[in-house]
Every structure is written in C-alpha cells, then in structure tokens.
Amino acid sequence: MSKSIAMLSTWPTYHNPNNNSNYAKSPNCFFLFRQSTTTCLSPSNFDLSCGSSIFVSATLSETAHNVTVDKNVQICKFCEMGDLRNAVELLKSAQRSELELNSYCSVLQLCAERKSLEDGKRVHSIIISNGMVIDAVLGAKLVFMYVICGDLVEGRRIFDGILNDKVFLWNLLMSEYAKIGNYKESVGLFKKMQESGIRGDSYSFTCILKCFAALAKVRECKRVHGYILKLGFGSYNAVVNSLIAAYFKCGEVEGARNLFDKLSDRDVVSWNSMISGCVMNGLSRNGLEFFIQMLNLGVDVDSATLVNVLVACANVGNLSLGRALHACGVKAGFSEDVMINNTLLDMYSKCGNLNGATDVFVKMGETTIVSWTSIIAAYVREGLYDDAIGLFDEMRSKGLRPDIYTVTSIVHACACSNSLDKGRDVHNYVKKNNMGSSLPVSNALMNMYAKCGSMEEAHLIFSHIPVKDIVSWNTMIGGYSQNSLPNEALELFLDMQKHSKPDDITMACVLPACAGLAALEKGRQIHAHILRKGYFSDLHVACALVDMYVKCGLLVLAQQLFDMIPKKDLITWTVMIAGYGMHGFGVEAISTFEKMRTAGIEPEESSFTSILYACCHSGLLKEGWKFFYSMKSECNIMPKLEHYACMVDLLVRTGNLSKAYKLIQTMPIKPDAKIWGALLSGCRINHDVELAEKVAEHIFELEPENTRYYVLLANVYAEAEKWEEVKTLQRKIGKRGLKKDQGCSWIEVEGKLNIFVAGDTSHPQAQRIDSLLRKLRMKMNRGGYSNKMRYALINVDDMKKEVLLCGHSEKLAMAFGVLNLPSGRTVRVTKNLRVCGDCHEVGKLMSKTTRMEIVLRDSNRFHHFKDGLCSCRGFW
DNA sequence: CCCGGGCAGC
Numbered sequence: 001m002s003k004s005i006a007m008l009s010t011w012p013t014y015h016n017p018n019n020n021s022n023y024a025k026s027p028n029c030f031f032l033f034r035q036s037t038t039t040c041l042s043p044s045n046f047d048l049s050c051g052s053s054i055f056v057s058a059t060l061s062e063t064a065h066n067v068t069v070d071k072n073v074q075i076c077k078f079c080e081m082g083d084l085r086n087a088v089e090l091l092k093s094a095q096r097s098e099l100e101l102n103s104y105c106s107v108l109q110l111c112a113e114r115k116s117l118e119d120g121k122r123v124h125s126i127i128i129s130n131g132m133v134i135d136a137v138l139g140a141k142l143v144f145m146y147v148i149c150g151d152l153v154e155g156r157r158i159f160d161g162i163l164n165d166k167v168f169l170w171n172l173l174m175s176e177y178a179k180i181g182n183y184k185e186s187v188g189l190f191k192k193m194q195e196s197g198i199r200g201d202s203y204s205f206t207c208i209l210k211c212f213a214a215l216a217k218v219r220e221c222k223r224v225h226g227y228i229l230k231l232g233f234g235s236y237n238a239v240v241n242s243l244i245a246a247y248f249k250c251g252e253v254e255g256a257r258n259l260f261d262k263l264s265d266r267d268v269v270s271w272n273s274m275i276s277g278c279v280m281n282g283l284s285r286n287g288l289e290f291f292i293q294m295l296n297l298g299v300d301v302d303s304a305t306l307v308n309v310l311v312a313c314a315n316v317g318n319l320s321l322g323r324a325l326h327a328c329g330v331k332a333g334f335s336e337d338v339m340i341n342n343t344l345l346d347m348y349s350k351c352g353n354l355n356g357a358t359d360v361f362v363k364m365g366e367t368t369i370v371s372w373t374s375i376i377a378a379y380v381r382e383g384l385y386d387d388a389i390g391l392f393d394e395m396r397s398k399g400l401r402p403d404i405y406t407v408t409s410i411v412h413a414c415a416c417s418n419s420l421d422k423g424r425d426v427h428n429y430v431k432k433n434n435m436g437s438s439l440p441v442s443n444a445l446m447n448m449y450a451k452c453g454s455m456e457e458a459h460l461i462f463s464h465i466p467v468k469d470i471v472s473w474n475t476m477i478g479g480y481s482q483n484s485l486p487n488e489a490l491e492l493f494l495d496m497q498k499h500s501k502p503d504d505i506t507m508a509c510v511l512p513a514c515a516g517l518a519a520l521e522k523g524r525q526i527h528a529h530i531l532r533k534g535y536f537s538d539l540h541v542a543c544a545l546v547d548m549y550v551k552c553g554l555l556v557l558a559q560q561l562f563d564m565i566p567k568k569d570l571i572t573w574t575v576m577i578a579g580y581g582m583h584g585f586g587v588e589a590i591s592t593f594e595k596m597r598t599a600g601i602e603p604e605e606s607s608f609t610s611i612l613y614a615c616c617h618s619g620l621l622k623e624g625w626k627f628f629y630s631m632k633s634e635c636n637i638m639p640k641l642e643h644y645a646c647m648v649d650l651l652v653r654t655g656n657l658s659k660a661y662k663l664i665q666t667m668p669i670k671p672d673a674k675i676w677g678a679l680l681s682g683c684r685i686n687h688d689v690e691l692a693e694k695v696a697e698h699i700f701e702l703e704p705e706n707t708r709y710y711v712l713l714a715n716v717y718a719e720a721e722k723w724e725e726v727k728t729l730q731r732k733i734g735k736r737g738l739k740k741d742q743g744c745s746w747i748e749v750e751g752k753l754n755i756f757v758a759g760d761t762s763h764p765q766a767q768r769i770d771s772l773l774r775k776l777r778m779k780m781n782r783g784g785y786s787n788k789m790r791y792a793l794i795n796v797d798d799m800k801k802e803v804l805l806c807g808h809s810e811k812l813a814m815a816f817g818v819l820n821l822p823s824g825r826t827v828r829v830t831k832n833l834r835v836c837g838d839c840h841e842v843g844k845l846m847s848k849t850t851r852m853e854i855v856l857r858d859s860n861r862f863h864h865f866k867d868g869l870c871s872c873r874g875f876w
Numbered sequence: 877c878c879c880g881g882g883c884a885g886c
Contacts, residue, residue: 112877148877169878175878201878201879202880205879206878206879209880236880239879241881244880269880272880273881277881304881306882307881308881342884343884405884406885411885415886442886443885444885444886445886446886447886469886472886
C-alpha cells in the first residue's frame with residue numbers, strides 16, 4: 001500500500017530518459033499511457049510515440065505527469081466550485097497513482113462542508129480500495145468528515161486508530177460529544193488527551209468547562225479554572241466567558257461575578273453571559289440591571305442579548321420593557337428571527353398577555369416546534385386547556401413532531417382539565433417515541449395520573465424511573481395526599497429520605513397527609529423541620545401547616561401560625577375560615593371572612609363553600625342565608641351544588657326539614673345524592689321516617705351502589721324500631737353485593753398509633769376499655785338517656801347482627817385515650833366516618849366524669865367534648 | 877477545520 005504513495009512522491013524520477021526500467025516495472029504505467037493517449041494527448045504527440053522506445057518512454061512519462069497533475073488540479077477545481085458530484089466521480093475513475101493526497105483531502109473537506117455522509121463514505125471506500133495508508137493527515141480528514149457529517153461513532157473509530165497529535169481533532173470530538181450531551185465521554189477524552197501529553201488550548205478549555213458545568217461539577221470547574229490561569233489562558237475572552245457561564249450553571253454566582261468584575265475587556269458575550277447567568281439563578285432583576293449598564297456603556301446589543309433580556313422580562317413580569325424590546329427588535333431587523341419571536345411569544349404569555357403571544361405566533365413567518373410548544377403552554381397558562389389540546393392536534397396534523405417539551409405541556413393541560421383519556425393517548429405517544437426516559441415527561445405524566453385520580457398508573461411510571469428527582473418524589477407524595485391515601489404518602493415520604501433531601505414543596509405535599517390522618521406527631525416533626533430550614537416563608541408551606549394543625553385539632557396553634565403569615569392569599573384565608581368552621585367557631589369564621597375582604601381579597605366559590613359550612617356547623621341560619629345570597633348579588637358567583645348542599649345541611653340541622661326539602665325541589669340545578677343525603681341525615685335526626693323514604697328513593701336512583709345511604713336509611717328504621725324494614729334493606733343490600741364502608745378510629749399515644757374498629761375485642765386493653773364503657777353506660781341509663789341511639793348501625797356487617805349495642809370504634813378509641821393518657825392531656829381521636837349519636841353522648845359524658853378534654857374529629861367536623869358539653873352544640 | 881452567551885416543559 002505504501003508503494004503507491006512512494007511512487008507518487010518519487011514521480012520526478014520518470015523524467016530520466018535513460019531510466020526506462022523503472023517505468024517498465026510498474027504495471028500501472030502502461031495503463032497510464034493507454035489512457036493518456038485516448039483522453040488527453042494531441043495527435044502530434046501520438047505520432048511521436050511511434051519512434052524509438054527510449055524516445056517514446058521519455059515523452060510518455062512527461063505526458064503522464066502532466067495528465068495526472070491535471071486530474072488533481074481538476075478535482076481541486078471541482079471542489080473549489082463546490083461540485084461534489086464530479087469531484088467524487090473523478091476521484092473514483094482516476095488511477096490511484098494519478099492521485100495526490102491533497103485530492104482526497106479536498107474532496108473529504110467538501111463532503112464535510114456539504115454534510116454529505118453518503119459521499120464521504122464513498123470517498124472513504126475509494127481510499128481503502130486504492131490502498132491508501134490512513135496516516136495522521138488523511139485520518140484527521142476522515143475523522144473530521146465523519147464527525148461533521150454526524151457519524152460520531154465512525155469518526156471515533158478512525159480517531160482511535162491513528163496518531164493524534166493535533167489538538168484540534170481532540171477538540172472536535174470533545175465538542176461533538178458535548179453537543180449530544182455525552183459530557184462524560186468528552187471529559188474522558190480530555191483526560192486521555194492530557195495523558196497523551198497534548199496541551200489543551202483555549203478551545204479545549206471552553207469545551208471542558210461546558211461539560212463540567214453541565215455535569216454540575218463545581219470542584220472540577222474550579223480546578224480547570226486554576227489550570228487555565230497557570231497556562232496563561234486567563235486573558236482569553238472566550239475562555240473567561242465560558243468560565244463565567246460555568247460558574248453560573250453551577251450556581252456559583254459570586255465566582256462568576258468576580259470573574260466578570262476583573263475582566264478588563266468585556267465583549268458582548270461577557271455581558272450576555274452575565275444576563276443569562278443571573279436569569280438562570282433566579283436573579284432576573286439583576287440581569288436587567290446588567291442590561292441597563294450595558295446600554296449605558298454603549299456596548300452593542302445582539303440577538304442573544306435580546307433573548308436573554310426578554311426571558312428576564314418574562315420572569316419578573318415586566319411587560320412594558322418586553323414591549324419596548326419587541327419594538328427595538330423589529331427596528332433592528334429581527335422580525336424574522338425565529339428564536340427571538342419564540343422568546344417574545346413566551347414573554348407575552350408569561351406576562352399574562354395571551355393576545356400579545358397569539359399575535360406574535362400568527363405573524364411570525366417561520367415557526368418551529370418551540371413556537372408551537374410555547375403557544376400551547378400559553379393557552380395552558382390561561383386555563384384554556386381545550387384550546388391547548390386543539391392546538392396540539394393541529395400541530396400534529398401539520399406533520400410537526402411533538403418533542404419532550406411539547407409533551408410535558410400538553411400532559412399538564414390534560415392534568416388540569418382532568419382529561420384522563422387524552423392523557424393516556426399522549427402517554428402512548430411517549431412510549432412509542434421513546435420519550436419515557438425523560439424525567440420531566442415522566443413527572444408530568446405522573447402528575448397527570450395523580451390529578452385524574454389514578455394513582456396506580458402514576459405509581460407504575462414512578463416505579464420504572466431509575467433515578468428519581470425531587471419533583472418525582474414530590475409529585476407522588478402530593479398525589480397520594482390529594483387522593484386521600486395519606487398512609488401511602490407518609491410511607492413514600494419516609495422512603496424518599498433514604499434517597500434525596502426533601503424541600504419546601506415536599507413539606508407542602510406531605511403535610512396534607514398528616515392532616516388527613518390527624519397524625520399530629522408526624523406533623524410536629526415536619527413543623528420542626530420547616531423551622532430549621534426556614535420554609536415557613538413559603539406561602540404554600542405555611543398554609544399547609546395551618547391546615548395540618550386545624551385538622552389535627554390544634555385550632556389555637558393554627559390561628560397563631562396563620563397570624564404570622566404576612567401576605568395571605570385566598571387559599572390561606574379559606575383554610576382558616578374552614579378551620580374555624582370545622583371546629584364550630586362560626587362567628588370567628590365570619591369575622592375572618594370579613595377580614596379577608598377588607599384585605600382586598602375577593603372570595604371565590606371555594607371561600608363561599610367554607611363560610612357556608614362554617615355557618616352550618618354552628619347553626620348560623622340567618623348568616624348562612626346572607627352569604628348564600630351575597631354570593632350572587634355581590635360577587636356574581638352562581639351557587640353550585642356544594643353551596644346548595646351546605647344550605648340544605650344548615651336548614652336540616654336547624655330543624656327546618658320542610659324548608660330544606662323545598663330548597664332542593666326549587667333549586668335551578670339538578671340535586672345530587674349528596675344533597676339528598678344531607679336531607680336524609682336530617683330525617684334521621686328528626687326521626688321523620690316518612691320523608692326519609694321519599695328522599696331515599698331519589699338517592700337510590702342517583703347512586704344505587706353507595707352503601708352509605710342504605711345504612712343511613714336503615715338507621716332511620718332502626719331508631720324507629722321498624723325491624724322488618726331493616727331486614728328488607730338488608731336483603732336488598734345482600735342482593736346487590738354492595739361493598740361495606742368499614743368504620744375505624746385511631747388515636748396516637750406516646751407516638752404509637754392505636755387503631756380501633758367496631759366491636760374490636762382483639763386489643764390488649766379490650767377488657768379495661770369494656771369495663772369503662774359499661775360504667776358509663778350505667779350512668780347514662782340512670783340519667784334517663786334514650787336508648788334509641790343505641791341502635792345506631794354503621795355498616796352492612798352491623799345489619800347482619802341486626803340489633804346490637806353500639807360498640808363503635810370512636811367509643812373504644814376515646815376510652816383507650818382516657819385510660820392511657822395522663823390527666824390534663826387532651827384525648828385526640830380521629831374517625832374516618834361520621835360520629836354516631838350514641839358515641840357522641842358517650843364522649844360528652846366521658847369528658848365530664850374524667851375531667852379530660854376530648855377532641856374527636858370525624859369525617860365532617862370536630863367535636864370538642866369538655867365538661868359534658870360538645871362544641872358542636874348539636875350541629876353535627 | 878475545533879470556540880464563549882440565547883427560546884418552550886414537571
């Protein structure tokens with residue numbers, strides 16, 4: 001193989017007319033001669049060839065040389081003109097001895113420029129078939145061609161087979177690996193390069209800094225920084241600029257700032273790096289300050305500056321500056337710059353100006369996937385989920401392929417609009433297109449499933465994520481909390497701590513689980529953690545903490561924390577209003593509601609639900625009507641089902657059964673089972689069997705599968721001692737095979753959770769509990785307590801036993817608390833269903849005889865038993 | 877020939 005190159009390089013020897021042996025030895029020469037005569041030689045030369053052999057030989061060799069030079073020249077000419085096809089053709093048809101190294105190189109260079117891997121491969125195979133040695137020069141060209149044409153693997157293969165003393169080739173590969181995100185490979189090459197004794201140059205350092213920054217390796221960045229100074233690259237702008245960027249990416253704002261301050265010769269990239277660095281570190285306002293400085297100093301602004309500053313505007317919501325920059329951009333001729341248009345679109349959207357965003361989108365000529373994703377996100381941001389989904393479909397019909405960003409946005413739209421089916425469609429798209437490995441996509445999908453109530457599907461994704469980030473954990477924990485699976489939430493919270501550190505959002509996600517379980521001890525631990533980390537300043541955390549204490553029964557503490565929140569939003573106020581309501585402090589709820597309005601916060605639907613429930617739990621009928629009417633008249637909010645439900649409840653609890661019935665019959669929207677259920681509960685309290693039957697008909701029609709209402713009606717019958725009807729209902733339920741609703745209560749004592757179910761005799765202290773309850777029962781009977789309440793049934797199983805003395809779980813839990821807690825402590829019991837009337841009476845009596853305060857939380861509200869009275873005053 | 881800063885998402 002080396003022979004052909006040697007021949008080319010020793011070509012001048014052919015000029016020796018006496019040396020024809022050389023020429024005869026070479027089999028190529030004849031071919032050369034033949035071809036030359038047919039293609040290039042003039043007839044006169046041809047004539048001469050008929051002379052003596054020596055003469056002929058001399059002439060021919062001379063001619064052959066000229067022809068060969070012509071071919072190489074011609075190839076180079078083709079290359080210069082950019083005629084890749086002819087260059088490759090000529091290269092292919094030429095004899096190997098005709099070709100100079102430079103010709104291969106020129107064609108490979110053109111292949112690279114054209115990014116034509118196909119042609120590049122063809123040239124490579126010509127090189128191989130011509131028996132060329134792939135030395136450092138040719139190898140470098142091949143590597144260059146392959147890398148530029150996108151075949152990094154083949155480029156690397158050749159690279160590994162040649163001697164590499166050129167730093168640029170190392171840089172090329174390193175930067176290519178960095179471009180595709182394979183930073184580790186890039187770092188590996190850098191190390192190998194150093195081991196090979198090749199000194200890095202400014203390109204190597206800018207590249208390696210990018211990689212370490214992307215890998216968030218602060219220490220490595222600092223080491224490279226030191227190295228750069230030692231080697232004297234500290235005055236190279238590109239190097240310092242990339243150092244600044246690297247520090248910012250690692251969150252080392254100070255380090256970046258220092259470099260910038262010391263940089264004497266700042267160019268536009270230095271300024272842009274400062275602006276973007278500030279923006280990515282949540283310092284958009286500082287970024288804007290740098291921009292102003294830059295303008296004052298008269299530094300030329302480029303399109304990257306504009307993009308960075310627009311992002312800062314979007315982050316701080318500075319629409320007026322954004323608009324001004326829009327105008328500047330148009331003047332500067334950036335109207336067709338797609339990246340600027342995308343950024344403008346997003347800026348308008350984030351500043352709450354959907355019209356502006358749509359306007360940019362409609363007017364921009366070229367759109368990319370980023371434009372579509374941004375406009376979709378803009379609609380999602382405004383809550384226009386259906387429009388967002390419509391745009392997504394439109395985009396797909398235009399043949400644009402959604403990427404991971406588009407997918408996350410649209411999945412978010414599905415989550416917010418409860419579109420489980422559409423969400424599943426997108427999930428399938430994700431699976432088909434192998435986007436499942438993107439963590440944000442997985443997180444968004446989990447969030448979507450959680451919001452749509454399918455924690456099974458959310459968990460399936462979660463369990464397949466190899467390395468979960470904090471968002472993954474928070475999404476799952478919050479999902480379990482929101483879906484009333486507090487045990488799963490707390491369990492996952494424990495699991496999480498083995499893998500990553502919880503943040504403020506984790507706190508806001510896990511606290512509702514504590515609230516749901518009334519897990520006061522856990523809640524207190526989390527409170528302590530919040531204080532240590534300073535998370536209380538986050539409104540969501542503070543709000544969740546208040547809610548947790550409310551639901552764990554510590555209303556006073558909740559109120560104190562609430563007062564400590566400087567800027568309360570609607571949700572915070574609503575939590576407190578609902579808290580007062582649940583605990584039977586209707587008057588305080590009302591005054592909190594008024595304070596909220598004084599603070600300039602307009603109530604929304606949910607606020608009215610809370611205040612109406614508060615009125616309901618305190619029996620404030622007049623006030624309830626007032627709020628109910630003011631919703632529409634003052635706030636222009638039409639009462640929804642839940643507001644009617646509150647009013648029906650309120651009427652029922654204040655003994656206005658017929659008015660409640662009338663309200664249901666005249667309400668403008670169709671009443672649901674819950675509303676009828678409220679009336680049915682009222683029938684039970686008022687022992688109105690006749691109305692109960694009428695109401696139950698409506699309910700069974702609406703929700704034939706819901707056990708709760710069968711049990712409720714059965715209770716009405718039982719309390720009226722209508723045993724035949726109880727049996728009939730029991731048969732009905734038996735036939736339908738309805739699921740039972742198991743009642744249970746729990747209490748924390750010395751950090752240990754004790755759970756009780758009705759009729760539970762398995763507890764180690766069952767006997768002690770039983771004897772306490774017996775004593776109380778005797779006392780109650782002596783006091784003339786009506787035994788009608790004793791027939792209270794709680795679930796289907798109870799009915800099988802037909803009539804039994806009420807041995808409900810809340811009673812057992814309360815008794816356990818009284819027996820095991822030191823006097824002076826509050827007994828805190830939580831029940832998953834509503835408290836039964838008999839247990840309620842027992843609670844009151846227990847608080848009187850033991851002089852202990854008992855706080856019982858049921859599924860509806862709180863009951864503070866103290867000195868024989870309950871805070872609910874009968875409104876439960 | 878290889879170079880620093882820039883757009884969308886949980």
